Amino acid sequence: xxxxxxxxxxxxxxxxxxxxxxxxxxxxxxxxxxxxxxxxxxxxxxxxxxxxxxxxxxxxxxxxxxxxxxxxxxxxxxxxxxxxxxxxxxxxxxxxxxxxxxxxxxxxxxxxxxxxxxxxxxxxxxxxxxxxxxxxxxxxxxxxxxxxxxxxxxxxxxxxxxxxxxxxxxxxxxxxxxxxxxxxxxxxxxxxxxxxxxxxxxxxxxxxxxxxxxxxxxxxxxxxxxxxxxxxxxxxxxxxxxxxxxxxxxxxxxxxxxxxxxxxxxxxxxxxxxxxxxxxxxxxxxxxxxxxxxxxxxxxxxxxxxxxxxxxxx
Amino acid sequence: xxxxxxxxxxxxxxxxxxxxxxxxxxxxxxxxxxxxxxxxxxxxxxxxxxxxxxxxxxxxxxxxxxxxxxxxxxxxxxxxxxxxxxxxxxxxxxxxxxxxxxxxxxxxxxxxxxxxxxxxxxxxxxxxxxxxxxxxxxxxxxxxxxxxxxxxxxxxxxxxxxxxxxxxxxxxxx
Amino acid sequence: xxxxxxxxxxxxxxxxxxxxxxxxxxxxxxxxxxxxxxxxxxxxxxxxxxxxxxxxxxxxxxxxxxxxxxxxxxxxxxxxxxxxxxxxxxxxxxxxxxxxxxxxxxxxxxxxxxxxxxxxxxxxxxxxxxxxxxxxxxxxxxxxxxxxxxxxxxxxxxxxxxxxxxxxxxxxxxxxxxxxxxxxxxxxxxxxxxxxxxxxxxxxxxxxxxxxxxxxxxxxxxxxxxxxxxxxxxxxxxxxxxxxxxxxxxxxxxxxxxxxxxxxxxxxxxxxxxxxxxxxxxxxxxxxxxxxxxxxxxxxxxxxxxxxxxxxxxxxxxxxxxxxxxxxxxxxxxxxxxxxxxxxxxxxxxxxxxxxxxxxxxxxxxxxxxxxxxxxxxxxxxxxxxxxxxxxxxxxxxxxxxxxxxxxxxxxxxxxxxxxxxxx
Numbered sequence: 001x002x003x004x005x006x007x008x009x010x011x012x013x014x015x016x017x018x019x020x021x022x023x024x025x026x027x028x029x030x031x032x033x034x035x036x037x038x039x040x041x042x043x044x045x046x047x048x049x050x051x052x053x054x055x056x057x058x059x060x061x062x063x064x065x066x067x068x069x070x071x072x073x074x075x076x077x078x079x080x081x082x083x084x085x086x087x088x089x090x091x092x093x094x095x096x097x098x099x100x101x102x103x104x105x106x107x108x109x110x111x112x113x114x115x116x117x118x119x120x121x122x123x124x125x126x127x128x129x130x131x132x133x134x135x136x137x138x139x140x141x142x143x144x145x146x147x148x149x150x151x152x153x154x155x156x157x158x159x160x161x162x163x164x165x166x167x168x169x170x171x172x173x174x175x176x177x178x179x180x181x182x183x184x185x186x187x188x189x190x191x192x193x194x195x196x197x198x199x200x201x202x203x204x205x206x207x208x209x210x211x212x213x214x215x216x217x218x219x220x221x222x223x224x225x226x227x228x229x230x231x232x233x234x235x236x237x238x239x240x241x242x243x244x245x246x247x248x249x250x251x252x253x254x255x256x257x258x259x260x261x262x263x264x265x266x267x268x269x270x271x272x273x274x275x276x277x278x279x280x281x282x283x284x285x286x287x288x289x290x291x292x293x294x295x296x297x298x299x300x301x302x303x304x305x306x307x308x309x310x311x312x313x314x
Numbered sequence: 315x316x317x318x319x320x321x322x323x324x325x326x327x328x329x330x331x332x333x334x335x336x337x338x339x340x341x342x343x344x345x346x347x348x349x350x351x352x353x354x355x356x357x358x359x360x361x362x363x364x365x366x367x368x369x370x371x372x373x374x375x376x377x378x379x380x381x382x383x384x385x386x387x388x389x390x391x392x393x394x395x396x397x398x399x400x401x402x403x404x405x406x407x408x409x410x411x412x413x414x415x416x417x418x419x420x421x422x423x424x425x426x427x428x429x430x431x432x433x434x435x436x437x438x439x440x441x442x443x444x445x446x447x448x449x450x451x452x453x454x455x456x457x458x459x460x461x462x463x464x465x466x467x468x469x470x471x472x473x474x475x476x477x478x479x480x481x482x483x484x485x486x487x488x
Numbered sequence: 489x490x491x492x493x494x495x496x497x498x499x500x501x502x503x504x505x506x507x508x509x510x511x512x513x514x515x516x517x518x519x520x521x522x523x524x525x526x527x528x529x530x531x532x533x534x535x536x537x538x539x540x541x542x543x544x545x546x547x548x549x550x551x552x553x554x555x556x557x558x559x560x561x562x563x564x565x566x567x568x569x570x571x572x573x574x575x576x577x578x579x580x581x582x583x584x585x586x587x588x589x590x591x592x593x594x595x596x597x598x599x600x601x602x603x604x605x606x607x608x609x610x611x612x613x614x615x616x617x618x619x620x621x622x623x624x625x626x627x628x629x630x631x632x633x634x635x636x637x638x639x640x641x642x643x644x645x646x647x648x649x650x651x652x653x654x655x656x657x658x659x660x661x662x663x664x665x666x667x668x669x670x671x672x673x674x675x676x677x678x679x680x681x682x683x684x685x686x687x688x689x690x691x692x693x694x695x696x697x698x699x700x701x702x703x704x705x706x707x708x709x710x711x712x713x714x715x716x717x718x719x720x721x722x723x724x725x726x727x728x729x730x731x732x733x734x735x736x737x738x739x740x741x742x743x744x745x746x747x748x749x750x751x752x753x754x755x756x757x758x759x760x761x762x763x764x765x766x767x768x769x770x771x772x773x774x775x776x777x778x779x780x781x782x783x784x785x786x787x788x789x790x791x792x793x794x795x796x797x798x799x800x801x802x803x804x805x806x807x808x809x810x811x812x813x814x815x816x817x818x819x820x821x822x823x824x825x826x827x828x829x830x831x832x833x834x835x836x837x838x839x840x841x842x843x844x845x846x847x848x849x850x851x852x853x854x855x856x857x858x859x860x861x862x863x864x865x866x867x868x869x870x871x872x873x874x875x876x877x878x879x880x881x882x883x884x885x886x887x888x889x890x891x892x893x894x895x896x897x898x899x900x901x902x903x904x905x906x907x908x909x910x911x912x
Contacts, residue, residue, distance in 0.1 A: 111688065
């Protein structure tokens with residue numbers, strides 16, 4: 001069951017998901033030791049290829065790789081829209097020269113990690129591509145969820161926010177459903193797609209969604225530029241209609257509902273300020289679990305099991 | 315396939331290990347650390363006997379998967395079971411327990427793993443079976459049984475909790 | 489040249505193929521009959537179990553010359569056409585420079601005269617450099633034989649520009665071909681808005697983007713008294729839009745591309761760029777509706793939108809990779825394999841829609857295999873097979889879902905006038 005790449009949740013079986021979640025537990029146990037490092041990836045190199053800025057995911061992967069004794073190389077690549085002219089071929093040529101064992105890729109274009117994986121022998125890990133997938137986020141969310149709810153089947157997660165543009169929504173809903181968790185989406189009609197979300201409930205009204213009684217309310221980060229594109233009228237209106245306001249937080253507390261968020265939180269938009277003291281917030285635990293989940297992924301993959309990069313005919 | 319040790323002989327070897335450890339302990343508290351898998355089951359049995367004999371001891375388990383020197387050569391990464399070391403390793407008197415001592419590589423990994431928990435005062439090694447053919451300068455302090463084998467032979471240990479029965483088989487290389 | 493195609497069945501626009509021998513002499517069909525005795529010295533080709541079919545005509549190809557010869561050029565494009573049983577093509581004008589003036593038309597036609605073994609027609613731009621603002625040099629292009637005006641690759645975004653062009657050029661007997669989409673709706677990515685665009689995380693283009701523009705262009709043509717030809721219709725509602733306007737008597741014709749009949753968004757799988765084109769592949773129900781439209785005559789013709797791109801370009805990520813797939817080489821065999829063999833339609837439809845009607849659209853005579861007509865035909869072996877390998881294909885590019893696939897049916901021979909263009 002070894003694999004070369006970790007590109008999405010969709011291609012994983014439930015057994016593989018469960019396996020990775022089990023593997024993550026002993027990795028997390030290491031964090032309580034005085035020496036948090038193990039030599040499992042000694043002599044291996046992990047290349048960080050972040051075409052989009054990211055503090056959390058980048059440092060989480062970096063810590064994960066270093067705790068496994070790998071060498072971490074940060075490739076200085078142009079970020080954001082400057083990369084439009086960048087082709088896979090250019091990138092792969094650079095990568096071949098670096099002889100990395102693992103490549104962690106974040107790119108604004110959906111499908112870019114797959115395109116790279118097809119052309120390199122290194123193990124490629126998708127650290128987020130466009131609106132397509134963020135599979136290690138999905139895994140760490142499932143890990144966090146399973147710590148609170150060891151029996152996942154039949155539990156309920158409500159994912160709130162910009163589903164349309166969110167790779168987190170895609171990967172996290174997918175991994176949860178693989179574990180038998182019921183998933184529903186809540187957000188403005190312009191940001192919750194109708195197609196592709198079959199098998200999931202679709203709410204556009206907060207109160208309706210709460211009647212569904214989710215065990216976890218998973219809030220997505222609102223991208224500020226969406227407001228400019230008129231997906232909703234204003235941030236204030238968004239907070240009033242879809243945000244967890246102080247009054248809503250109190251009701252969540254009464255029902256014992258947990259809160260998750262991939263971070264960083266826009267306080268006052270998707271969540272009120274008081275959430276920082278909310279006792280059933282799993283947000284900080286998600287960060288810690290992210291390292292363990294990513295260590296489990298790094299340990300699972302087997303670089304070099306793919307085919308030779310194809311020759312271009314030109 | 316030839317059974318070289320049956321249930322009674324295994325029990326005898328475990329008893330011998332426990333007796334040797336007791337003698338060496340000289341009344342000091344010792345820490346028994348079994349290597350997963352099967353080393354922990356042997357260690358568990360040794361601990362039961364030590365308890366009966368009133369020897370002061372603590373018990374832990376070590377998963378050495380992340381410390382193996384052959385990870386890159388495996389087709390699949392090993393399934394992790396995790397270590398359970400709930401006592402302070404720093405300054406402890408430790409006896410590492412494993413089922414079979416062969417090349418010594420597992421013990422090397424176990425020492426590395428243990429050291430990441432702290433620096434013991436003394437570390438000793440107890441093995442149920444020593445089958446020879448060492449590739450590292452490692453020797454057991456306590457041995458249940460010495461078994462003569464060829465380099466390419468396989469020694470298959472089956473223990474009740476892990477495998478359902480107690481038996482040791484020697485499969486000779488053809 | 490003098491030959492007898494013996495023992496085969498002759499296909500035409502009407503009815504099932506009929507058993508007949510065909511005698512071709514000096515580029516003309518000299519006789520079609522049950523049994524033609526071969527005079528001495530006449531070459532006899534055994535066509536038992538095979539079909540003798542009028543050669544095809546593709547009114548929508550991108551041959552990329554001038555400007556993008558690394559993808560395709562007229563020499564390779566026309567050889568690819570012959571390889572697919574096609575003996576006449578209409579080039580699209582989105583070259584670089586665009587075919588928007590007499591000078592560029594002349595250059596293209598001269599080049600075709602030098603390198604091509606089949607007639608090459610070209611369309612001309614509606615607006616200069618396809619920019620949607622100023623009208624192209626319409627009269628100069630008309631004098632060189634251009635009949636079809638299109639900014640293909642893009643719509644004319646401003647309806648008033650398009651309407652004026654229609655009012656102006658219709659007087660010259662020219663017609664308009666429309667690539668339909670509303671840019672603000674469809675965005676930059678060629679992927680249907682729906683389940684697959686959600687799963688792949690790429691902004692999708694809704695079918696209504698195409699349908700709105702189609703409806704707009706037909707209404708504009710109707711108001712301007714122009715003939716508009718709707719290119720590569722991809723959706724069921726698009727098909728119904730054309731049917732609606734045809735029933736109202738609008739001067740509208742339309743084409744459907746083989747890939748929109750055969751494939752849908754599910755075929756994209758994990759970002760397979762050989763299923764990326766504009767308009768995008770839609771749903772299985774659209775496949776069915778388009779097939780229905782083809783069978784009921786809503787679509788006048790089949791055209792491939794042959795759009796070559798280099799392997800390097802298509803090996804990029806799905807978002808970056810350019811739109812389009814090749815088709816002129818694979819159309820006939822794949823249509824046979826997929827539809828004729830399954831009984832969805834017969835050879836009569838194939839001949840009518842991929843040979844006769846596109847010629848009529850361009851003001852040309854169809855090429856039925858009939859006594860006294862110019863010989864322009866192909867021999868097709870329904871029991872043969874074709875493997876679309878790199879070696880087999882003559883196009884400069886191999887961006888087709890059929891690459892390295894083997895399909896049922898094989899073009900054995902292509903004859904045009906006095907020349908055997910292809911013989912396997």
